[in-house]
Amino acid sequence: MYDLAVFWDWLAFGVRWLHVITAIAWIGSSFYFIALDLGLRKADDLPPGAHGEEWQVHGGGFYHIRKFLVAPERMPEHLTWFKWESYSTWLSGFALLMIVYWAGGELYLIDQSKAELALWQGILISAATLSIGWLVYDRLCKSGLAERPTLLMVLLFGLLVVMGWALNQVFTGRAMMLHLGAFTATIMSANVFFIIIPNQKIVVADLRAGRAPDPKYGKIAKLRSTHNNYLTLPVLFLMLSNHYPLAFATQYNWIIAALVFLMGVTIRHYFNSLHARTGNPTWTWLVTALLFIAIMWLSTAPMHQQLEAADAAPLTAQEQRLAAAPGFAEAHDVVLGRCSMCHAREPVWEGILWAPKGVLLETEGDIARNARAIYLQAGVSHAMPPANVTFMEPEGRAAIVAWYRTATE
DSSP: OOOHHHHHHHHHHHHHHHHHHHHHHHHHHHHHHHHHHHTOBOOTTOOTTEEEEEEEEETTEEEEEEEESSOOSSOOSOOOOOOHHHHHHHHHHHHHHIIIIITTHHHHTBOTTTOOOOHHHHHHHHHHHHHHHHHHHHHHHTSGGGGOHHHHHHHHHHHHHHHHHHHHTTBOHHHHHHHHHHHHHHHHHHIIIIIIHHHHHHHHHHHHTTOOOOTHHHHHHHHHHHHHHHHHHHHHHHHHGGGOHHHHSSTTHHHHHHHHHHHHHHHHHHHHHHHHTSOOOTHHHHHHHHHHHHHHHHHTSOOHHHHHHHHHSOOOHHHHHHHHSTTHHHHHHHHHHHTTTTSSSSOOSTTOOSOGGGOOOSSHHHHHHTHHHHIIIIIISOOSSGGGTTOOOHHHHHHHHHHHHHHTO
């Protein structure tokens, strides 16, 4: 019952659940504080150093909030630090990256039709993108460009586009999207860990020592926090993209990713303007819609050359062992008869235009490459076919289970 494949899938589920929970906490607090910061109002009775205040009602009570640009005259006894939401999100995301894309690298990470790399080389590139990208971004922010925030954002956008294109030369489209999202999330979390929290601690230490805090630390933290605000929505799209092959399994997936970052800017600009009471820029709705239409159009670009290149990629040693294992012929016939009408290069099931999640199950190589997913989705569980629309019999599922377990003993 608790074989390795089942255990590993539940481990991935548990870590993904944790990642989603912590991400909700981080994004929720981020959106709240941005809205709060932009919505602060001036008042005649504000204490010295206070920038603005806000009255809010929630849960049957009233909240009176004031913001000090540097710090209050007297340090409060208790401070609530918003940092663990960010750290927990990044750590759980990194664990999920290792479980899905490093341990499952031969299937999900490296596209052998693009670059003939060993798994360890792909993992090395995967890890390097998270660190090198942050170092480049951090250097840009610490240069004179910090005084020209718009230009800095344009350069950051250029960096993200180049990163997406470069990753697409090596990784599968799914892995490219995920790693671009992980790279962006690393920038966001590193901003909190290396810049925002340390700067706040410097201010707190100055106050406790009786020194006047330097306002520059708050200004630096504010710049990084603004970047995080505009990057949040694209990260969510990229993290969810693995469920939609029209986003990742297309010829222009890296351009789609670039347009998603522009959509994040237009959406956040609209809400930031509303919160700041600086206008109602409804033009952003039109721009966002046009960008989304462009993404839809790009997603339908022909993929025949990509499919031919993928078919030409040789089977790995593990995949060859799966294809040669006893029971493969029986499992192959079951999958071909019950799954291939949807999971085909040209699906014949009505309403299905592209293979769900980009999974192809037509050839022996296809079935060997997706053996673990077939075992979990159609053998151990009854997730596939959906609602058992092709009437896969218990004997067919048993044949899949027997083949996979024999091949992986």
